Every structure is written in C-alpha cells, then in structure tokens.
Amino acid sequence: MKKLLAIVVLVLIIVPKGKLLAQTGIGTIAPINKLQVEGPAADPATSGATANGILRLSGTTGIHVLDMGVSLTSTYGWIQARSESAYGTNYNLILNPNGGNVGIGTTTPTAKLNLVGGGIRIATGFGNTATRPAINTSSIGSFEIRGVGGASQNDATDDGFLRLSAGGGATASSQSSIDISGYSTVSEMSNNIVFRTAGTERMRIDNAGATTVTGNLTGTSGTSTLANFGTVMNDQTGTTYTLAASDNGKVITFNSSSAITLTVPSLSVGFNCMVVQKGTGQVTLSASGVTISNRYGYTKTAGQYSMFTLVCIANNVYISSGDMNN
Structure with missing residues (x-):
C-alpha cells in the first residue's frame, strides 16, 4: 500500500499541474480513454450472484445495484438494475427523474422520449394463434401503450x-x-x-357504442352513422322534435298521446332516418328551409305503429315514403 501511494505521489510530482493527460486503465495496460475498465465479456445473468459484468455501481445501504457489461454471445452492451444477491430480481432503471428529455439517435431531443432513425417494437411472443389479451386494471399489460391520468400517474385509476x-x-x-x-x-x-x-x-x-362518421365512408360523402355498429334508436316522448346530424341512420320513435311535429332542417346529402309512430299521437313533417316530396303528397304517419323513411337526395331536398297519410 505504501509503495502504491509513493508511485501516485511520484506521478503527481513528475506531471505538472494541469497537464494530467495520461489515461487510466483497470484491467488493461493500454487504455484508450481517460478511464477504461476492461473485463470478461458476459451476457447479463438471470440467476445467482457471482461476478457478472464489468462495472458495478452500489450504495452503502440497500441491496440494489447497477451492473454494466458487454455481451459474450452478441454485439451489444448492457445495463441492468438488480439485486446484488439474486440476479433474478430486477429493479427499475430511471433516466432524468427530475426532468429533461431523453434522445435515442439524436443529441437534441425535443420530447420526453425522442426517437430518431428507428421504430418501436413490442414483442413478447404473441403468435397468430393467440387469443386477445385481457384488459389489465391495475398495471400496464403486454402489447399496451396507456395514457394514465392523475398527478400520481397511477396505473389503477380510470381516467387518462x-x-x-x-x-x-x-x-x-x-x-x-x-x-x-x-x-x-x-x-x-x-x-x-x-x-x-x-x-x-x-x-x-x-x-354508449354509437358511432358517428363525418366525411367520406366507403366512397360516400356527407355525414353518416354506421347502422348496427352501436345503438341506432332515438326514443322521443315529447310533442316537438328537430332532426339533427346525429340522427343519421337512426330509428326515431315517437311515443306520445298528443300530436307531434317533426321539423326537418337542412342536413347533409345522404342523410336518412326511419320515423316510427309508437304512441297514438300522429307525427307530422314540418319543412324548415327544405323541400320534402312524397309520392302522394302525404306529410303524416298513418296511425299508431306506422313508419316511414326520410332521405336527403340533394341539397335541401328530401323524399319521404312509407305508411303515411294526411
């Protein structure tokens, strides 16, 4: 020990202050960088507690350590947080816990994780005969990317x-x-x-499972609701109702003992719905800035349990047809 200290002191005397340009090697007599640690290549062990890796960071308390090494079987380097006494027990690896961005393939990350020059792969052996994974309620499951809510970022909360x-x-x-x-x-x-x-x-x-589509769907423009994709019923009990874009593709039922006025405004071309007189109150169509044509000039449902279809065939032009009369 005294000899080592003497050598260190001698080096410090020989090399002037500010001129410490030599490299330090551990496990090598020809270090390339300022500090080079060289040791046996090995894949990260998954059991036991024997020497594994080239560099270890550990604390004076606790059993968690950070080991680093280079693979023996492939061309990768590895970092593993784990138990110092049981390599099958792994711990979390935290990057920038107090803030800042992490870049992969870039020196100027602009997001919490900025990935350049590659993609993200999620793979744990899911084959083409596997069934759909169950929904996890308290932790993030395999193949899942989840936006969690709340300040605590709790995986078990329902918001997100x-x-x-x-x-x-x-x-x-x-x-x-x-x-x-x-x-x-x-x-x-x-x-x-x-x-x-x-x-x-x-x-x-x-x-509620209802799907509303605005735009192009299977080559058809306009506003549309996918029939039978979710609920397609709109049940009304009042005596007045004005059609809305959200009624597209729906069955609208009117259940009242009094007469009902159904107002038809300007809606997208292709809008269509079915009107059902469920109660004893007769349903009368009322045009609002549009034209409604009927083969017989009818504007009302014929009676209880009657129905008709209403379709917008052109801008502000509708056709009604079904069990109707005046």
Whole structure:
C-alpha cells in the first residue's frame, strides 16, 4: 500500500499541474480513454450472484445495484438494475427523474422520449394463434401503450388520455390523429375514441357504442352513422322534435298521446332516418328551409305503429315514403 501511494505521489510530482493527460486503465495496460475498465465479456445473468459484468455501481445501504457489461454471445452492451444477491430480481432503471428529455439517435431531443432513425417494437411472443389479451386494471399489460391520468400517474385509476398524431406541427389542418380517453367528468371527453384528418373530426365512437362518421365512408360523402355498429334508436316522448346530424341512420320513435311535429332542417346529402309512430299521437313533417316530396303528397304517419323513411337526395331536398297519410 505504501509503495502504491509513493508511485501516485511520484506521478503527481513528475506531471505538472494541469497537464494530467495520461489515461487510466483497470484491467488493461493500454487504455484508450481517460478511464477504461476492461473485463470478461458476459451476457447479463438471470440467476445467482457471482461476478457478472464489468462495472458495478452500489450504495452503502440497500441491496440494489447497477451492473454494466458487454455481451459474450452478441454485439451489444448492457445495463441492468438488480439485486446484488439474486440476479433474478430486477429493479427499475430511471433516466432524468427530475426532468429533461431523453434522445435515442439524436443529441437534441425535443420530447420526453425522442426517437430518431428507428421504430418501436413490442414483442413478447404473441403468435397468430393467440387469443386477445385481457384488459389489465391495475398495471400496464403486454402489447399496451396507456395514457394514465392523475398527478400520481397511477396505473389503477380510470381516467387518462392518449393521442396518436402525425403532422400538424405548424398547421393544425395538416394533422391526422386518434384520441382515446378514459373516464372524465367532462361528458364530451368521457370514454370515447375520436378520429381526425386534416385537423377535423371524422369519426367518433362514444361511451354508449354509437358511432358517428363525418366525411367520406366507403366512397360516400356527407355525414353518416354506421347502422348496427352501436345503438341506432332515438326514443322521443315529447310533442316537438328537430332532426339533427346525429340522427343519421337512426330509428326515431315517437311515443306520445298528443300530436307531434317533426321539423326537418337542412342536413347533409345522404342523410336518412326511419320515423316510427309508437304512441297514438300522429307525427307530422314540418319543412324548415327544405323541400320534402312524397309520392302522394302525404306529410303524416298513418296511425299508431306506422313508419316511414326520410332521405336527403340533394341539397335541401328530401323524399319521404312509407305508411303515411294526411
């Protein structure tokens, strides 16, 4: 020990202050960098507690350590947080816990994780004969990317929001995106999936399973609701009702003992719905800035349990047909 200290002191005397340009090697007599640690190559062990890796960081308390090494069987380096006494027990590896961005393939990351020059692969052996994984309620499951909510970032909470988007960095009208939201006290945000193109919402699946589509669907333009995809019923008990875009593709029932007025406004070409007189109150069509044509000039349901179809065939032009009279 005295000899080693003497050598260190001698080196410090020989090399002037500010001129310490030599490299230090551990396990090598020809270090390339300022500090080079060289040892046996080995894959990260998954059991036992024997020497494994080239460098270890450990604390004066606790059993968790950070080991580093280079593979023996392939060309990769590895970092593993684990137990110092049981290599089958692994711990978390935290990067920038107090803030800052992490870059892979870039020196100027602009997001919490900025990936350049590659993609993200989620693979744990899911084959083409496997069944759909169950929904996890308290932890993130395999193959899952989850937007969790709350300040605590608790995986067991029901709220959360996730957006997948492309484009629109400078102009929102150039962005396509998919929004997925969990529970929310804001009704518009609660448990739905929203699809956008050109920065505009095109399709929404709400928390009741109803799907509303605005835009192009199987080559047809206009506003549409996918029939039989979710609920297609709109049950009314009042004596007045005005059709809305959300009624497209739905069956609208009127259950009243009094006469009912159904107002038809200007809606998209292709709009269609079925009207059912469920109660004894007769349903009368009332045009609002549009033209409604009927083969016999009828404007009312014929009686209880009668029905008719209403279709917008051109701008502000409708046709009604079914069990109707005046």
